Every structure is written in C-alpha cells, then in structure tokens.
Amino acid sequence: MDVDSLTxxxxxxFEQLQALTNGGDPEVAIGVLSSVDWDVQRAAEVIFDGAxxxxxxxxxxxxxxxxxxxxxEQGLLSGRRSGREFRQVDSNSIGAVVARPxxxxxxxxxxxxxxxxxxxxxxxxxxxxxxxxFAPFTFSALSYRPLGPGQGREAKDPKSVAERWxxxxxxxxxxxxxxxxxxxxxxxxxxxxxxxxxxxxxLNARGSSWDDTGVERDVKLLPDxxxxxxxxxxxxxxxxxxxxCIVIVSEEHDDVxxxxxxxxxxxxxxxxxxxxDILVWGGDIRDREAWSxxxxxxxxxxxFVAFIALQPRRAPASSAPPAPTMTILSRHQGPSIPSTSAPxxxxxxxxxxxxxxxxxxxxxxxxxxxxxxxRERERALRAEQDRAFEESRRRDAERAQQRAxxxxxxxxxxxxxAEAEARAAEERRKAQEAxxxxxxxxxxxxxxxxxxxxxxxxxxxxxxxxxxxxxxxRMPDGRRVxxxxxxxxxxxxxxxxxxxxxxPPEFIQDADPPTPPEGGWVGEDGLVGEMQRSGKPAEKxxxxxxxxxxxxxxxxxxxxxxxxxxxxxxxxxxxxxxxxADGDSKGKRKAAAEDDAEDDEYHTEESD
Numbered sequence: 001m002d003v004d005s006l007t008x009x010x011x012x013x014f015e016q017l018q019a020l021t022n023g024g025d026p027e028v029a030i031g032v033l034s035s036v037d038w039d040v041q042r043a044a045e046v047i048f049d050g051a052x053x054x055x056x057x058x059x060x061x062x063x064x065x066x067x068x069x070x071x072x073e074q075g076l077l078s079g080r081r082s083g084r085e086f087r088q089v090d091s092n093s094i095g096a097v098v099a100r101p102x103x104x105x106x107x108x109x110x111x112x113x114x115x116x117x118x119x120x121x122x123x124x125x126x127x128x129x130x131x132x133x134f135a136p137f138t139f140s141a142l143s144y145r146p147l148g149p150g151q152g153r154e155a156k157d158p159k160s161v162a163e164r165w166x167x168x169x170x171x172x173x174x175x176x177x178x179x180x181x182x183x184x185x186x187x188x189x190x191x192x193x194x195x196x197x198x199x200x201x202x203l204n205a206r207g208s209s210w211d212d213t214g215v216e217r218d219v220k221l222l223p224d225x226x227x228x229x230x231x232x233x234x235x236x237x238x239x240x241x242x243x244x245c246i247v248i249v250s251e252e253h254d255d256v257x258x259x260x261x262x263x264x265x266x267x268x269x270x271x272x273x274x275x276x277d278i279l280v281w282g283g284d285i286r287d288r289e290a291w292s293x294x295x296x297x298x299x300x301x302x303x304f305v306a307f308i309a310l311q312p313r314r315a316p317a318s319s320a321p322p323a324p325t326m327t328i329l330s331r332h333q334g335p336s337i338p339s340t341s342a343p344x345x346x347x348x349x350x351x352x353x354x355x356x357x358x359x360x361x362x363x364x365x366x367x368x369x370x371x372x373x374x375r376e377r378e379r380a381l382r383a384e385q386d387r388a389f390e391e392s393r394r395r396d397a398e399r400a401q402q403r404a405x406x407x408x409x410x411x412x413x414x415x416x417x418a419e420a421e422a423r424a425a426e427e428r429r430k431a432q433e434a435x436x437x438x439x440x441x442x443x444x445x446x447x448x449x450x451x452x453x454x455x456x457x458x459x460x461x462x463x464x465x466x467x468x469x470x471x472x473x474r475m476p477d478g479r480r481v482x483x484x485x486x487x488x489x490x491x492x493x494x495x496x497x498x499x500x501x502x503x504p505p506e507f508i509q510d511a512d513p514p515t516p517p518e519g520g521w522v523g524e525d526g527l528v529g530e531m532q533r534s535g536k537p538a539e540k541x542x543x544x545x546x547x548x549x550x551x552x553x554x555x556x557x558x559x560x561x562x563x564x565x566x567x568x569x570x571x572x573x574x575x576x577x578x579x580x581a582d583g584d585s586k587g588k589r590k591a592a593a594e595d596d597a598e599d600d601e602y603h604t605e606e607s608d
Contacts, residue, residue, distance in 0.1 A: 003030070009038070016040045021047060025291050158229035161287050166225045169282070172257075175220035175265045178274060220265045223273045226281040230293040233281040234308065238326055241368045243309045243361060245273065247282035248294050250302040255335040259303040259344055263336045266346030272353055276362075278307075297328065303344050305332040307353075309361050310368060324368065329357055442543070443503070444517040445530065450500035451512035452522065455493045457484040465489060466564060470572040474549070475501060476579050487564030492524050495542060495557050498577055502543075528559050539580050549574040 003026055006014060010033070017029050017040050029043075036042040110117075156164070170176055223245075226233045230246075237244035247264070249256040263269065273280060283290030285302070297306050311327035330352065334343040342348060458465045465486025471494070473481045483497055520526040531541045538557045539545055546555040548568045555566055555575065563569055 006030075013038045013040050013043075017043050017047075020044050025286070025288070028291075158232070158289050159227045161289060162225065162227045162229075162281070162283060165283055165287070166222075166227070169260060169264070170222065173220065173222065173260050173265055175222045177222045177224050178270070179224050181219055181221055221267070221270050222264055223270050223278075223280045226279055228281075230281060230283075230289050230296075233279065234326055237279055237308060238310060240279075241310060241365050241372060243276065243278045243307060243329075243357075243365070245278050245280045246293060246297060246304075246306045246308065247280065248285060248290050248297075248299055248302060248304040248306075249282070250285045253302045255337070255344075256303050259336040262339065263303075263344055263346045263349065266350075268350050269346045272350055276353075276358060297331065299331075299333060301333045303333065303336065305344055305349065306330065307357055309365060311361070311364065324364075329361060441517070443507070444513070446499050446503050447507060447512040448514075448516050449496045449527070450503060450509060451514065452516070453492060453496035453524070453527065454500050455485075455489055458486045462486075469563060469569065471569065472572075472574040473498060473501070474574070474576050476544075476577055485563050487562065487570075489563050490524065490559075491555070491557055491561045491563055491566065492527065492559060494546070494555070494563060498544065498546060499542060524559055543580055545578045545580055547576045547578060549576050 003011070003014065013033055014026075014029060017033060018026075020040070021029070021044075032043045032046050033040070036046065166177065226236065228236075233244060233246075236242075249259065272278075281293075283293065285291045285294050294304065297304070299306075307329040308326055309329055310324040311329070312324050313322040332343045332349060332352070336342045336344040336346070339345045339347055458468050466488035467486070469485050469487055471483050471485060473483060475481070479501070481501065485494065516522060516526045516530070521529050531538060534541055542557065547553065548555060551568075553568045555569065569575075
C-alpha cells in the first residue's frame with residue numbers, strides 16, 4: 001500500500017507512528033498499522049514490545065526476490081522462514097525492553113537541544129574525534145534524522161545512500177576506509193568527502209596486497225565498501241568471482257556501536273579482507289536497500305554479517321554439472337562482546353575466515369577464475385582471429401576492387417584503341433578511296449600528257465629545236481632510260497616524258513585520249529588550269545621531283561621554261577626521279593630515294 005493512497009485518518013496515524021519510531025520503513029509501518037486496525041498505541045507495542053498483532057485478513061503472497069540463494073549443502077537455511085514479511089528484532093535482552101520506551105521519551109524531550117547537538121556533532125566531525133556513546137543512549141540517536149525513508153533517505157539513489165552511510169561510519173568510529181586513507185595522507189589530510197561512480201567507486205579501489213607504508217600508523221582503518229545497491233553488489237561478486245561480505249546494522253540495537261568500533265576497525269580483520277580481495281557492502285536497515293538485503297539474507301538480529309560467493313549447485317550424478325550459483329556461505333549475528341566468543345567479534349570472524357570459509361571456498365573460486373581466464377583467452381583469440389579474418393577479407397575486397405578497376409580501365413583502353421583503330425581504318429579506307437580516285441584521275445591525265453605533251457626525240461640534222469641534249473633518267477624503281485631533247489624544248493616536255501614512264505604497259509599509247517580529261521584546255525595552258533583546279537602545288541600534282549644526280553640540284557617545273565635555260569642541264573646530264581607523297585609515307589619514300597641516290601653515281605654515256 002502506498003502512502004498517497006491513505007485516508008486523512010490513516011495518514012495521521014502513520015505520521016504519529018513514524019515520529020515515535022524515529023523513522024523507519026513506511027511499508028513496515030503501514031503493514032503493522034493495518035494489522036491493528038490503525039491503532040497507533042497497539043502498533044507501537046507491536047514494534048517495541050513484540051506483542052502479537054490482531055489477525056489480519058489474508059494477503060496475496062509477497063514477491064520473492066530474484067537473487068538466488070542455494071546454501072542447502074551448508075545447512076544454513078534449514079528451519080528458517082523466507083519471504084519479505086516483517087521480522088521482529090530479537091528482544092530477549094531485558095535492558096533493551098526497558099531502554100526503548102525511555103529512549104523514545106528522552107528523544108522527544110531532547111528536541112530543543114538539537115541545534116546544540118548538531119553544532120557539537122560538527123565539531124567532533126571536523127576534529128576527527130569518535131562520537132561518544134552513552135549506553136543505552138547513543139549520540140546518533142540524539143541527533144536529528146529525517147523521519148521516514150520517503151522524505152529524505154529514499155529520495156537518493158543507492159550509491160548516494162551507501163556513500164552517506166560510509167561517511168557516517170567513518171565519523172562515528174574515527175576510522176577511514178583503506179583507499180581514502182592513502183589519498184588523505186598524500187593530500188595532507190584535506191580529503192574528507194568520498195567520490196566515485198555507481199558500483200565499485202573510489203572507495204573500494206583495492207590494492208593487490210596489504211600495504212600500510214604510506215598510511216599513518218595511528219589511523220584506524222575500515223575496509224573499502226562497495227557503493228551501490230545490494231543487487232549490484234551481488235552481481236559484482238558473481239561477475240568478478242569474489243567473496244562478498246554483507247554488514248547490516250540497526251541503530252536500535254545497543255550492540256551495533258561496539259561492533260562498529262571494535263569489529264569493523266580491527267586491523268587483523270581489515271588486513272584479511274584486503275589480502276583476500278573480499279568485497280564488502282554495508283548499510284542500516286532504516287534504508288530500503290539494507291532492509292531488502294536483511295529480508296533476503298533472513299537476518300533476525302543485529303549487527304549482522306554474512307558471506308556470499310559462487311558455489312556449485314546440487315545435481316544428480318548422471319546429469320551434467322549445472323552452473324554455479326550465488327550461495328550464502330555463513331551468517332553471523334548478535335553482539336561482538338566478548339571478543340573471543342561473540343558471534344560478530346573480530347576474532348570470531350577472522351577464525352571463521354581463516355579456518356573454515358577460505359579453505360573451503362577459495363579452491364573452487366580459483367578454479368572458476370582459471371576457467372574464466374581461459375574463456376577470456378579464447379574470446380581474445382577468437383576476437384583476434386575475427387580481426388585477422390576481417391582484415392584479410394578487407395584486403396581481398398580491396399584487391400578485388402583494384403582488379404575490377406584495372407579490368408575496367410583495360411576494357412576502356414581496349415575500347416578506345418578499337419575506336420581509334422576503327423577511325424584509323426575508316427580514314428585509311430577514305431584515303432585509299434581518295435587515292436584510288438586521284439590515281440585514276442592522274443592516269444587519265446598521264447595518258448593525255450603522253451599523247452599531247454610528250455615531244456618526239458629530235459632527228460639527226462634537225463636544227464629547229466636547237467642543240468640536241470642527252471638526258472639519262474633513273475626511275476625510283478631502278479629503271480634507267482635515256483632521252484634526247486632539244487635545248488628549245490620546254491621543261492614541261494621533260495616532266496611529261498618522266499610522267500609517262502609511270503603508265504603501266506597495259507595502257508598502250510595508241511589508245512591514249514586525244515583531248516584532256518573533263519574537257520580541259522589543250523596544251524600547256526590546259527595543264528596549268530588542271531593544277532589550279534586541283535588546288536595542289538606542282539610537285540604534289542606531278543607526284544615526283546627531278547634532281548640532277550651530281551652535283552645534286554633540283555630541276556623545278558616552271559611553265560613556258562626552256563630546258564636550255566636550266567643551267568645544270570646544259571649539255572645534258574643524269575637525273576634522278578624522287579616520288580613526292582603526302583603524310584608519313586613522304587619521309588619514308590624520300591629517305592629511300594635518297595639512299596638510292598647515294599648508291600648511284602654519275603653515269604656517262606660510256607656507262608650506258
């Protein structure tokens with residue numbers, strides 16, 4: 001039942017009971033009040049005197065916590081009740097029965113002294129002096145505390161509640177936690193506030209072994225406490241495969257103050273906890289986490305100390321061994337005096353740890369740690385293999401992508417080469433077609449030139465054409481011919497004769513056309529007109545050049561120029577014909593013609 005769902009009368013009864021009990025668990029208070037029909041007097045008697053409440057109507061079975069406890073092999077749970085029902089504090093002590101009502105009255109009368117007591121508490125805290133404890137009245141009972149967990153204590157998260165309880169424990173005992181003692185010594189004693197995060201914080205930063213070289217010898221030490229909820233503490237013990245120590249106290253018990261001063265600060269116990277890496281968690285049952293832990297651990301009186309750890313489950317011999325479970329190893333509850341036989345004294349706990357618990361539990365935990373280390377090594381090995389496989393896969397993918405890029409580039413290059421080859425082939429085809437047309441056109445003109453412009457050789461004694469000149473002609477294909485010209489003959493007749501030498505034998509002279517092709521003019525003027533229409537220079541139109549063999553001089557074509565006017569041909573001579581071609585073949589043919597010319601020497605008439 002929630003506090004907000006109560007009626008005005010029920011809320012008033014609830015607040016009176018909370019004031020009488022100096023705060024407490026609201027669920028417990030509401031449960032007690034509802035069992036006595038909301039009678040505050042009877043509820044106080046139930047809480048303080050252990051009176052039996054009136055029968056309450058049947059209620060739904062309480063929810064059982066998920067934390068699994070399996071210590072049946074140790075016989076620790078046999079004959080004990082379980083669940084979340086309210087458990088009475090063991091009140092067998094007559095002094096406790098008498099002191100509680102007197103303490104309640106004294107607390108009410110001491111309300112005006114709260115400001116003075118708060119100032120005194122601040123002075124003791126600043127001077128690091130343990131708070132005095134006058135049984136059956138404790139100094140902490142005289143100080144002001146918020147009434148009810150809902151108003152002040154439950155408003156904070158478990159980490160803050162645990163950290164506040166540890167600070168209060170340090171103030172009350174005058175001791176400091178091990179991890180904070182070294183830092184305070186290093187910082188000149190200025191650090192007084194614990195810091196950390198949820199879970200194991202700076203307060204439980206452990207060393208691998210006990211080391212008090214950097215700590216003041218006269219400083220009392222407390223074990224490092226886990227800051228967080230009880231469930232987080234249990235999960236941490238299970239995950240880290242460590243022994244857990246739970247300390248639960250109640251300020252309503254007179255044995256708690258002595259337990260804090262003598263047991264929790266005992267050097268031997270603190271050293272044993274530190275050296276065996278035992279996790280410690282503690283709290284006051286006025287806080288919800290500690291109350292819940294006390295119900296799960298079935299605490300009946302306080303102070304209460306329990307040890308938990310992973311232990312094997314019971315299983316039939318034929319079945320596979322089940323996974324280990326968190327198990328309550330031992331419980332210790334009650335006073336800590338006398339120090340040699342009390343259940344929660346430091347000597348009793350140290351003897352129990354060294355003689356019973358550690359020899360029984362440590363080998364199994366060491367085996368679990370070795371198995372966990374092996375699993376972690378296998379996980380790391382698998383992770384490394386996965387990384388290596390992923391790296392290999394990445395490199396393979398990169399190589400495949402590189403090959404694909406290279407293949408695409410090669411395909412594009414082949415495509416471009418094929419396109420270029422196709423264009424070149426098309427150009428060659430067009431060039432060949434054009435050349436074929438030009439050759440046919442030139443062949444027609446050669447045949448007309450042979451008939452119309454090539455002059456016959458002068459006859460002996462003929463004086464009309466001037467002095468007779470003998471000209472030897474060497475063709476590009478190596479043929480040599482001799483021709484006689486008159487010095488009054490034109491240079492065109494010389495070129496016309498050489499041009500006629502390129503006509504194949506199958507074209508006989510009698511079949512040559514009598515008129516120029518395409519109806520051109522007759523004579524040299526028709527030839528000049530053809531050259532102008534073709535747009536080609538003379539040497540390109542003729543397709544060859546004429547050179548004097550030695551000394552090498554070009555005999556250029558000029559219309560209406562006489563052979564006798566050519567100085568190098570006066571008296572005759574030996575000429576060489578070199579072809580003129582367009583493009584790249586021009587240089588090659590020219591070089592071949594020059595090689596042939598170099599091989600040819602000047603030939604006289606006797607050499608012919």
